Structure formats: C-alpha cells, structure tokens
Amino acid sequence: xxxxxxxxxxxxxxxxxxxxxxxxxxxxxxxxxxxxxxxxxxxxxxxxxxxxxxxxxxxxxxxxxxxxxxxxxxxxxxxxxxxxxxxxxxxxxxxxxxxxxxxxxxxxxxxxxxxxxxxxxxxxxxxxxxxxxxxxxxxxxxxxxxxxxxxxxxxxxxxxxxxxxxxxxxxxxxxxxxxxxxxxxxxxxxxxxxxxxxxxxxxxxxxxxxxxxxxxxxxxxxxxxxxxxxxxxxxxxxxxxxxxxxxxxxxxxxxxxxxxxxxxxxxxxxxxxxxxxxxxxxxxxxxxxxxxxxxxxxxxxxxxx
Amino acid sequence: xxxxxxxxxxxxxxxxxxxxxxxxxxxxxxxxxxxxxxxxxxxxxxxxxxxxxxxxxxxxxxxxxxxxxxxxxxxxxxxxxxxxxxxxxxxxxxxxxxxxxxxxxxxxxxxxxxxxxxxxxxxxxxxxxxxxxxxxxxxxxxxxxxxxxxxxxxxxxxxxxxxxxxxxxxxxxxxxxxxxxxxxxxxxxxxx
Numbered sequence: 117x118x119x120x121x122x123x124x125x126x127x128x129x130x131x132x133x134x135x136x137x138x139x140x141x142x143x144x145x146x147x148x149x150x151x152x153x154x155x156x157x158x159x160x161x162x163x164x165x166x167x168x169x170x171x172x173x174x175x176x177x178x179x180x181x182x183x184x185x186x187x188x189x190x191x192x193x194x195x196x197x198x199x200x201x202x203x204x205x206x207x208x209x210x211x212x213x214x215x216x217x218x219x220x221x222x223x224x225x226x227x228x229x230x231x232x233x234x235x236x237x238x239x240x241x242x243x244x245x246x247x248x249x250x251x252x253x254x255x256x257x258x259x260x261x262x263x264x265x266x267x268x269x270x271x272x273x274x275x276x277x278x279x280x281x282x283x284x285x286x287x288x289x290x291x292x293x294x295x296x297x298x299x300x301x302x303x304x305x306x307x308x309x310x311x312x313x314x315x316x317x318x319x320x321x322x323x324x325x326x327x328x329x330x331x332x333x334x335x336x337x338x339x340x341x342x343x344x345x346x347x348x349x350x351x352x353x354x355x356x357x358x359x360x361x362x363x364x365x366x367x368x369x370x371x372x373x374x375x376x377x378x379x380x381x382x383x384x385x386x387x388x389x390x391x392x393x394x395x396x397x398x399x400x401x402x403x404x405x406x407x408x409x410x411x412x413x414x415x416x417x418x419x420x421x
Numbered sequence: 422x423x424x425x426x427x428x429x430x431x432x433x434x435x436x437x438x439x440x441x442x443x444x445x446x447x448x449x450x451x452x453x454x455x456x457x458x459x460x461x462x463x464x465x466x467x468x469x470x471x472x473x474x475x476x477x478x479x480x481x482x483x484x485x486x487x488x489x490x491x492x493x494x495x496x497x498x499x500x501x502x503x504x505x506x507x508x509x510x511x512x513x514x515x516x517x518x519x520x521x522x523x524x525x526x527x528x529x530x531x532x533x534x535x536x537x538x539x540x541x542x543x544x545x546x547x548x549x550x551x552x553x554x555x556x557x558x559x560x561x562x563x564x565x566x567x568x569x570x571x572x573x574x575x576x577x578x579x580x581x582x583x584x585x586x587x588x589x590x591x592x593x594x595x596x597x598x599x600x601x602x603x604x605x606x607x608x609x610x611x612x613x
Contacts, residue, residue: 154609158608164492164530164589164600165598165599202492
C-alpha cells in the first residue's frame with residue numbers, strides 16, 4: 117500500500133487533537149473549582165490628636181511698684197497641655213512694650229521647682245525685661261497635664277528716674293510634637309511704678325462762665341517726650357509736651373464733651389517716650405471725673421460720685 | 422519494488438499485536454472467573470442523606486474599631502475576630518482598602534493589617550502582611566483561615582485575630598492634626 121501525503125496530514129491532525137485533549141485535561145486538574153465565601157468588611161475610624169498649650173498665672177505678676185526693692189515677687193506660672201497629644205518641646209516668646217528706659221530695671225527670673233520659694237534659686241534663668249530670659253525645660257508634658265514654672269519680678273535702680281513709667285511683657289508659649297505646633301493665648305504682665313496724680317475741682321477757676329471743669333496735675337516723669345490724655349473709651353483727647361505737668365479739663369474744650377450729666381467717667385494721663393508718632397507709652401494713671409450740673413451750669417468734680 | 426514484497430506497515434503490526442494481547446487478557450479473565458465458585462451474601466444498607474458543605478466566614482468586633490489620638494510618631498491598635506463558619510479552609514485577601522475623606526491626615530496615616538492566632542495581643546504583634554499608605558495597598562494576609570473539625574463533636578469553631586495598626590510618621594505634616602476619617606477594608610475568602 118502506498119502512503120500518501122493525505123495520510124500524513126491525517127495522522128498529524130489526529131495527534132494534534134489527542135494532545136489538545138490531554139492538555140485540557142491537565143489544565144482542568146491544575147485549577148479545580150474552589151468555593152468562594154464572598155467578601156466581608158472590616159471597617160473603623162481613625163483620627164489624629166490635637167495640639168494645644170496654655171500659660172496661666174502671668175497677670176498675677178502685675179505689680180505697681182511703690183519703690184525699688186531687692187525683694188522678689190515670686191509666683192507660679194502654669195503650663196498646661198490642652199491638647200490630646202503629648203508635647204515634646206515648649207518654647208517661650210516674650211514681647212516687651214512700654215517705656216524703654218525702665219526695662220533694664222525690671223528683673224525677671226524663670227525656673228522650675230516646687231514649691232517656688234521666696235526668691236530665684238541659683239541656676240534660675242534670670243534677666244530683665246530688656247532681654248527676657250528663656251523658658252526652662254519643662255517637657256515632655258503629657259496630654260492634659262500641667263507643669264509649673266516659677267516666675268519672679270522686682271524693680272531695682274533709682275526710684276526718681278523710674279516713677280511714672282511702666283513696661284509690659286507679653287508671654288506666648290509654643291508647644292510642639294514632631295512637626296505639629298500650637299501657641300498659647302498671649303498673656304501679659306505689666307510692671308509699673310506708682311505715679312500719683314492730683315486732681316483739683318475747678319469750681320473756683322472760672323475760665324468761662326459756662327465752662328467749668330477740673331485740673332489734673334502730676335509729678336514730672338524723667339526723660340519723657342510728652343504726655344497723652346485719654347478718655348475712658350481710650351480715645352486720645354490731647355497730646356502735651358514734655359514740660360507739661362497739668363491739664364485743665366472742661367466741657368467746651370471738648371476734653372469732657374459728650375459725657376452725660378450725672379455720670380462718672382475718667383481720664384488717663386500717659387507719659388510716653390520716643391515721639392508722638394511712634395510713642396513708647398507707659399500705662400499712666402487714671403482719675404475719675406464726675407459730671408454734674410449746678411444751678412444750670414455744667415461742671416465736674418474729681419470724684420467718683 | 423512490488424507491493425507484495427514490501428514490509429508490513431508498522432502501525433498495522435502494532436495493532437495486530439495489541440489485539441492479540443487484549444484477546445489473551447480477556448480470555449484469561451473469563452477463564453479465571455469461571456474457575457471459582459464462592460458463597461456470597463448481600464444486604465441493603467439503609468439510605469441516608471448527603472449535602473454539600475459551605476464556604477463562609479465572619480468578621481466581627483465588639484464595637485467599631487476606633488483608632489484615635491494619633492500624632493507624629495504615635496501608633497494605636499485595634500482588632501477584629503475572623504471566624505470560619507464554613508466547611509473548608511479559606512485563603513483571605515484584601516480586595517479594597519480605602520481611607521476617607523481625602524485629607525492631609527488620610528494621606529499621611531499608615532494602616533497595617535495582620536492575621537494572627539486568636540488571642541494575640543495586637544500591640545506586640547508582627548505587622549508584615551498588608552499595609553495601606555496614601556491610596557496604595559500592598560502585601561497579602563497570611564493564611565489560611567482554618568475550617569472547623571467536622572469529625573470531633575463539640576469542636577470549637579476556629580477563629581483568628583485580625584490586628585489593625587495605625588501609625589503617623591514622625592514627619593506627618595501639621596495639617597494632619599485634629600482630623601478624623603474612616604477606613605473600609607473588603608476581604609474576600611476563597612477555599613484554599
């Protein structure tokens with residue numbers, strides 16, 4: 117029998133079919149049908165912490181110094197972590213305003229310890245308002261926890277050159293954890309010197325038959341550029357020169373204008389250094405002024421009633 | 422060469438030989454079967470029922486997992502209980518993993534998943550299985566989740582602890598603080 121090319125093709129086709137069937141069976145055995153249980157959910161919430169810091173007790177340091185003294189006024193300041201994350205770093209920034217000539221006479225010391233004692237211990241961070249000291253290390257502070265920083269102030273120098281002046285230090289804390297930061301609400305303390313004003317009823321000083329008032333006078337303040345007069349609302353009523361030591365407050369001069377009859381207001385005399393355009397103001401002293409009407413004449417008295 | 426002088430086709434020879442051997446085997450079997458006569462008896466086994474098993478599992482928590490209080494460098498943990506309520510061991514895989522809404526915090530937080538024996542303390546567990554950062558999920562859950570022992574009466578249903586860990590890197594940006602979000606993980610179970 118003669119084998120033809122057709123027989124060869126038939127044989128090759130038969131082998132191809134056989135191999136395909138064998139391969140299919142092999143694949144089917146390698147990937148059997150597996151049961152699928154479907155999907156389930158694992159859900160939840162995730163949240164980050166808050167960062168916060170506060171500084172308490174600063175205003176309690178306010179002092180109206182009646183004289184210079186070597187004695188410190190010591191009080192505790194409270195550093196509180198008001199966030200939900202721990203604070204690993206806490207820094208202090210201090211900004212000082214007011215008279216520049218008194219700053220170097222106001223001593224300021226900061227340290228840690230409990231109780232604070234009557235004076236800064238050796239090793240306390242001690243300086244003046246002219247160059248406020250750094251905050252001692254109080255970290256880490258756990259979330260919600262507080263740390264105590266002792267603070268002390270005093271006034272040294274020559275009293276007559278300090279009278280009537282003041283300076284205010286505003287303290288702001290910055291707490292951080294990692295790259296997160298938070299700052300405290302600024303807290304200020306004012307160190308001033310007693311500056312007594314004298315107020316005289318002007319009933320006998322007739323500057324105008326219908327315009328009577330009061331005269332306020334003061335002891336001169338050393339090294340001042342002048343004085344501002346403010347009303348109770350903080351509006352500047354007048355700017356006086358360095359030589360002024362008194363001011364007459366009347367209605368028609370508008371220094372007391374607009375104040376209702378029968379009410380008590382006040383004026384504040386403020387010494388300032390520098391210039392009137394860029395003043396360094398002390399807090400000054402306020403006096404009450406009572407507006408009244410007598411026999412149809414409007415006048416005022418240096419009194420609260 | 423004349424056709425009758427050619428050698429027989431090899432395929433035909435092989436076919437002849439195969440038929441000869443098969444015939445011999447059949448003859449032998451027929452002969453042997455007919456050479457013995459055993460006594461025999463038979464009975465009927467009472468009928469029963471058969472049913473297919475199932476593939477099923479559950480994920481449960483006592484309460485919703487809340488991973489709170491994260492800050493740079495901080496880690497917090499939670500856990501779920503995985504229970505195979507079916508009849509076949511399951512391989513588990515995470516099909517989707519999302520953290521919403523899209524915030525600086527959601528982009529910064531890293532959430533890891535790891536399946537461990539029941540009762541594992543997640544705070545001290547190893548996490549090298551599934552990790553989600555930003556919008557990317559990598560890794561696979563270790564497995565399988567075993568099925569119950571069907572041949573031991575009273576055998577406990579096997580469970581596993583699925584630990585979840587959330588971490589904020591130390592350089593997490595400031596904008597990530599005081600933020601909350603939700604995460605959703607979809608896990609598929611397939612017979613293994």
